[in-house]
Amino acid sequence: MGFQKLAVTDIDLSTHAPHVRQWLDDGFAGEMGYLHRNLEKRLHPDQLEPGTYRVITARMNYLPADTQPIEVLENSNKGYISRYALGRDYHKVLRRRLAKLASQINALLTEEQSVDYQFRAFTDSAPVLEKALAEKGGLGWMGKHTLILDKEAGSWFFLGEIYTNAPLAIDQTIVEDACGKCSACMTVCPTQAIISPKKLDATRCISYLTIEHKDSIDEALRPLMGNRIYGCDDCQLFCPWNRDAPTTTEPDFAVRNGLDQPELLDLFALSEAQFRLLIQGSAMGRVSYPQWQRNIAIALGNGAGGKDVVNALTHKLGRVNPMVDEHISWALERLKGNATFL
Numbered sequence: 001m002g003f004q005k006l007a008v009t010d011i012d013l014s015t016h017a018p019h020v021r022q023w024l025d026d027g028f029a030g031e032m033g034y035l036h037r038n039l040e041k042r043l044h045p046d047q048l049e050p051g052t053y054r055v056i057t058a059r060m061n062y063l064p065a066d067t068q069p070i071e072v073l074e075n076s077n078k079g080y081i082s083r084y085a086l087g088r089d090y091h092k093v094l095r096r097r098l099a100k101l102a103s104q105i106n107a108l109l110t111e112e113q114s115v116d117y118q119f120r121a122f123t124d125s126a127p128v129l130e131k132a133l134a135e136k137g138g139l140g141w142m143g144k145h146t147l148i149l150d151k152e153a154g155s156w157f158f159l160g161e162i163y164t165n166a167p168l169a170i171d172q173t174i175v176e177d178a179c180g181k182c183s184a185c186m187t188v189c190p191t192q193a194i195i196s197p198k199k200l201d202a203t204r205c206i207s208y209l210t211i212e213h214k215d216s217i218d219e220a221l222r223p224l225m226g227n228r229i230y231g232c233d234d235c236q237l238f239c240p241w242n243r244d245a246p247t248t249t250e251p252d253f254a255v256r257n258g259l260d261q262p263e264l265l266d267l268f269a270l271s272e273a274q275f276r277l278l279i280q281g282s283a284m285g286r287v288s289y290p291q292w293q294r295n296i297a298i299a300l301g302n303g304a305g306g307k308d309v310v311n312a313l314t315h316k317l318g319r320v321n322p323m324v325d326e327h328i329s330w331a332l333e334r335l336k337g338n339a340t341f342l
């Protein structure tokens with residue numbers, strides 16, 4: 001099915017519940033109100049899917065080969081898009097595979113036990129505490145950057161889950177935390193969003209700011225965003241366990257439409273219809289056109305400037321909405337201090 005690892009775990013998330021509740025109470029979820037709304041379902045799999053007794057948790061590598069992430073980050077004419085979003089929408093890919101896997105397991109169980117069990121597949125689309133389940137099942141440990149890490153696979157993988165009432169045997173493996181004294185992810189994070197090991201202030205995280213946050217971005221954070229226009233991978237890029245991480249062999253996760261190293265000016269010039277066409281079939285549908293324009297305006301303001309950039313920014317003033325205009329004005333103002341403004 002293309003999964004690199006699977007594990008079966010029980011549904012007891014009681015050791016994780018206090019941290020999750022505290023994190024939400026601290027306001028670190030920002031505008032992600034859905035995390036508050038569905039908390040009990042998230043903490044109790046059998047409240048999301050009544051009768052759930054076991055969770056099959058799975059991971060699938062997604063990093064496309066040769067996307068030159070550091071070169072893109074260092075080139076202010078280009079836009080950086082998080083590596084997970086370069087190919088086809090992983091939600092569809094993983095859910096389809098998980099559903100197929102579930103039906104095959106069910107067929108075997110039905111043959112052996114003459115019982116028709118229930119299975120339901122999820123991928124980052126329902127209130128599922130997926131990292132905790134993956135850690136419990138032994139798919140890896142939670143790194144200081146809050147992602148699941150494996151010594152061989154690094155962290156460039158998607159997680160998916162199958163909830164079931166089938167009485168499957170539990171995997172007992174616990175993967176030891178191997179972060180040790182390293183704190184590279186915390187140091188390199190451009191906005192210092194990892195405020196302590198395993199504690200992320202999402203309201204400072206560039207992934208949240210560029211994708212989840214709908215309105216104006218705090219001016220103090222804009223210069224720190226560089227050319228990251230959709231998500232951010234720095235905490236993964238500099239993690240030593242990712243140095244030799246495997247790339248994906250899934251054709252669905254291959255780079256589409258040159259999204260691995262697009263020119264900012266090309267992206268900024270797109271109309272809403274062209275933008276929709278560019279991201280069709282990808283996981284990038286979470287951003288609206290104004291968010292997209294906002295993110296690119298910030299990236300252009302953080303770049304080297306020049307006549308073409310100033311003209312493009314000025315040309316877009318008054319064309320999308322006041323929120324975008326405010327970011328364009330900020331970018332123009334910031335570039336004025338730059339020798340190559342014109």
Ligand code: SF4
Nearest residue numbers: 189205206232234235
């Ligand atoms: S994704 Fe980027 S901004 Fe968010 S924690 Fe990682 S390095 Fe920091």
Ligand code: SF4
Nearest residue numbers: 143144179182185239
């Ligand atoms: S960069 Fe270091 S501290 Fe952060 S997740 Fe990787 S190993 Fe752990």
